[in-house]
Amino acid sequence: MLASSSSTSFLQHPLPLALSSKHQPLAKPYFLRFRTHKTVAAACSAATETGQAQRPHLNFPVDQMASAASLYEVLGIPMSASCHEIKTAYRRLARMCHPDVVAINQKEASANDFKKIHAAYSTLSDPVKRACYDREIYGNQRRPYGSSPLSSAAAAAAMAGFPGRTRRNWETDQCW
Amino acid sequence: MAEPAYTVASDGETTGEEKSSSAFPEIAIGIDIGTSQCSVAAWNGSQVELLKNTRNQKMMRSYVTFKDDAPSGGVSNQHTHELEMLSGASIFNMKRLIGRVDTDPVVHASKSLPFLVQTLDIGVRPFIAALVNNVWRSTTPEEVLAIFLVELRAMAEIALKRPIRNVVLTIPVSFSRFQVTRIERACAMAGLHVLRLMPEPTAVALLYAQQQQQTIHENMGSGYEKIALIFNMGAGYSDVAVSATAGGVSQIKALAGSAIGGEDMLQNMMRHLLPDSEIIFSNHGINEIKSMGLLRVATQDAIHKLSFETSVQIDVDLGNGLKICKVVNQEEFQEVNREVFEKCESLIIQCLRDAKIEPDDVTDIIAVGGCSFIPKIKNLIMTTCKRQELYKGINPMEAAVCGAALEGAVASGINDPFGSLDLLTIQVTPLAIGIQADGNNFVPIIPRNTTMPARRELAFTTVHDNQTEALIVVYEGEGKKVEENHLLGYFKLVGIPPAPKGVPDINVCMDIDASDVLRVLAGVVVPGSQQPAIPVMEVRMPTVDDGHGWCAEALHRTFGSRLNLVTVQKKMQQ
Missing domain, CATH: 2.60.34.10 (Substrate Binding Domain Of DNAk; Chain A, domain 1)
Structure with a gap:
């Protein structure tokens, strides 16, 4: 709805400026603290639910994306994880990292951790968003199609014929 | 009981910083401030226990009566008859009025209450006053709530034999952040520190999560997620929540709420029985207040009876030559309140849609709050959720306060050797x-x-x-x-x-x-x-x-x- 459409418009933003670099220095220290963590950026950009203005982080150079921890790593699960395993991992991490369960002086750090975990969960627990995300990381890692287990096999099949940047645009159009 | 130590003149706001400043050695208690009734519960070391006042009551009427000397509320004081509460000297329904401006329809609907609610319709706070010795003495919902909370606090301190400072409160889903600050201010005036605020159905969800956690050993599919739909309807508000529960984690998927409740049904019925009641009662004279009180009590009784009977005879002499003698049946009651029921239904549908949950995927449907006894409400919940029965393991009147007390114990860092407090609620923004x-x-x-x-x-x-x-x-x-x-x-x-x-x-x-x-x-x-x-x-x-x-x-x-x-x-x- 609004959230997603607004982020679409962000992509179409006529300004020539690179969006990701533009946002980073915007608000210190808040934006910075939030942004510098690569996992966060990766998680947020893929979490389509969040939409708004997070999308620009997809414009990270490919190798930078690849070096960032994947959403699967955030939740500590294999890429073949079932929906049930994703939910279980999310709950297990929530029990450890939610600000309500940590000591008072760790609340802020844990809030950031939890946002990261939740972003990973909200992407991976939604089959459509997960497929998008899988295509994305597969594209970046340029892995051969056959080697992927389960869900990503479907994703890889879906993106056959859309190499490189073309694929990215196609994926963007479909998901937003 | 000690003289209430509320500081109504104080303008000191509870600061948010305080919320996270220090460790809390004491166990926070749970308070459910209902529009009509109030209750307090606390973790007693092994389970949640509802606290009783000196008259052995667990549920106390939420009102404050203003008198010459000191005001007294429904915790310490008890009217011999419901009518005394409706004499104009008592303020009630403060949860419906708190943090609302005089252009709000809920404030306008409150003008038919026996005390004075005056509006200028310019978007400022309404003028609220209680009748004391033929004088309309002004007050505010925050002040009334603070006086009431002081009594609740005193009651809890006697019951638990320790000073009470930290509380977990339940609030309606539809409360704005501004209304929340008003509740926090009332608590500050009563010397209470709000540790956490929980939307009412999420407190119920937490209680449900604990119950599921405890029965884990009995059923084999332990780790499996259970989806609960919680419908809560009291006198002032309706709330719906969809939660996903497993392993003591209650993850709220969606919330929906509205300021619609038993009070609306009561007013609709009063209008039905006496169509020009609002005009008759608008000037708030002594006699009118008395008539209004009589009609209110009679209508309330009739609605209660209609929960168990198909029709009810209403026979009441309002004085001034006004008499009501009428038989009201279920169908009539449902027709008069059709909009209320439609709203409830739409809240449930909206909440399920927002949670992206199909009715068939819901494991348990939990109906709580005073209005959950109304047959039509039960029916509409079951019909909307395509279900034959409701969850039975929860006391509809005590669920919210028990959930709040659990959260109080969890938030105070209390550990239970049996894992009963291994709980977490993942909340969402209600608005x-x-x-x-x-x-x-x-x-x-x-x-x-x-x-x-x-x-x-x-x-x-x-x-x-x-x-x-x-x-x-x-x-x-x-x-x-x-x-x-x-x-x-x-x-x-x-x-x-x-x-x-x-x-x-x-x-x-x-x-x-x-x-x-x-x-x-x-x-x-x-x-x-x-x-x-x-x-x-x-x-x-x-x-x-x-x-x-x-x-x-x-x-x-x-x-x-x-x-x-x-x-x-x-x-x-x-």
Whole structure:
């Protein structure tokens, strides 16, 4: 709805400026603290639910994306994880990292951790968003199609014929 | 009982910082302040226990009676007859009135209550007064609530034999952040510190999560997720929550709520029995108040009876030659309250849709609150959820307060050797929070049902060439237009570098932190620059105190569209 459409418009933003670099220095220290963590950026950009203005982080150079921890790593699960395993991992991490369960002086750090975990969960627990995300990381890692287990096999099949940047645009159009 | 030590004159606000400042050695108690009834519960070391007052009651009527000497509430005091509460000297339904302005329909509906609710319809707080010795003595919902909370606190201190400071309160889903600050102020006036606030159905969800956790050994599929739909309807509010529960974690998927409740049904019935009751009672004379009280009691009794019987005979002499003698049946009651029931149904549908849950996927349906005894309510919940029966393991009147007490124990860091307190609630935002943009549209930045803590941002730009200032007006609610939503605050962004309209990139970020404190940040970037053009503004909300409608109007009158913003999307369309 609004959230997603607004982020679409962000992509179409006529300004020539690179969006990701533009946002980073915007608000210190808040934006910075939030942004510098690569996992966060990766998680947020893929979490389509969040939409708004997070999308620009997809414009990270490919190798930078690849070096960032994947959403699967955030939740500590294999890429073949079932929906049930994703939910279980999310709950297990929530029990450890939610600000309500940590000591008072760790609340802020844990809030950031939890946002990261939740972003990973909200992407991976939604089959459509997960497929998008899988295509994305597969594209970046340029892995051969056959080697992927389960869900990503479907994703890889879906993106056959859309190499490189073309694929990215196609994926963007479909998901937003 | 000790003399109440409330400090009604104090203007001292509970500061949010306090919320997260120190460790809490004592166990926080749970309080459910209902529109009509109130209860207190505490963790006793092995389970949650409802506390009783000196008259051995667990549920106490929520009202405060003003007298010559000192006011007294429904905890310590008991009227020999319901009518005494309706003499004009008692203020009740404060939960419906707190934090509302005089243009609010809920405030207008409260004008038929026996005490005085006066409105000027300009968007300021209503004038509320109790009749003491033929004098209308003014008060505020916060003050009434504070007096009541002082009694509850004294009662809990006697029952638990220790001083009480920390509390977990349940609030309706539809409460705005401004209303929450009013509740916190009332608590501060009563010397209580709000450790956490829980939307009522999420407290029920936590209790359900604990029950599921305890029965884990009995059923084999232990780790499996259970989806619960919780419908809570009391005298003042209706709330719905959909939660996913497993392993003691209650993850709230969606919330929906509205200020619709038993009070609305009562008023509809009163109008049905005496169509011009509002005109007759509008002048609030002594006799009228008495008649109004008689009608209210008779109608209330009739509604209660209709929960068990198909029809009821109402026979009441209101004095002044007004007599009501009528038989009312179920169908009539349902027809009179059709809109109320339709609203309940739409809340359930909306909540399921927001949670992306099909009725068939719901494991248990839990109906709680006083109105859950009404047959029509039970039916509509079961029909909407395509189910034959409701969950039976929860006491509908005690569920919310028990959940609050559990949360109190969890939040106080209490460990239970049997794992009964191995619980966590993952909350979501009950209402969208956004700013005014694209004319007088409300543009949400944090949508409703966003998992908390949360941080979201959205890009805006200027509407005029060389616009150097922008007014950021923050609202909370679900309406498409700003005037349908609740004003939380505003600030001006100044020093935007002059540029053609649509060029400056104004980024507005909203952050709800671990302590549920909302901060709004706004910054400006001009193309070609890597640095923010001006220092970023960070404002804690809500900032607006009273007089919201009035305030929004003043902003509009003074600034018009001069300092407006548009979303970047809107700009693309132009």
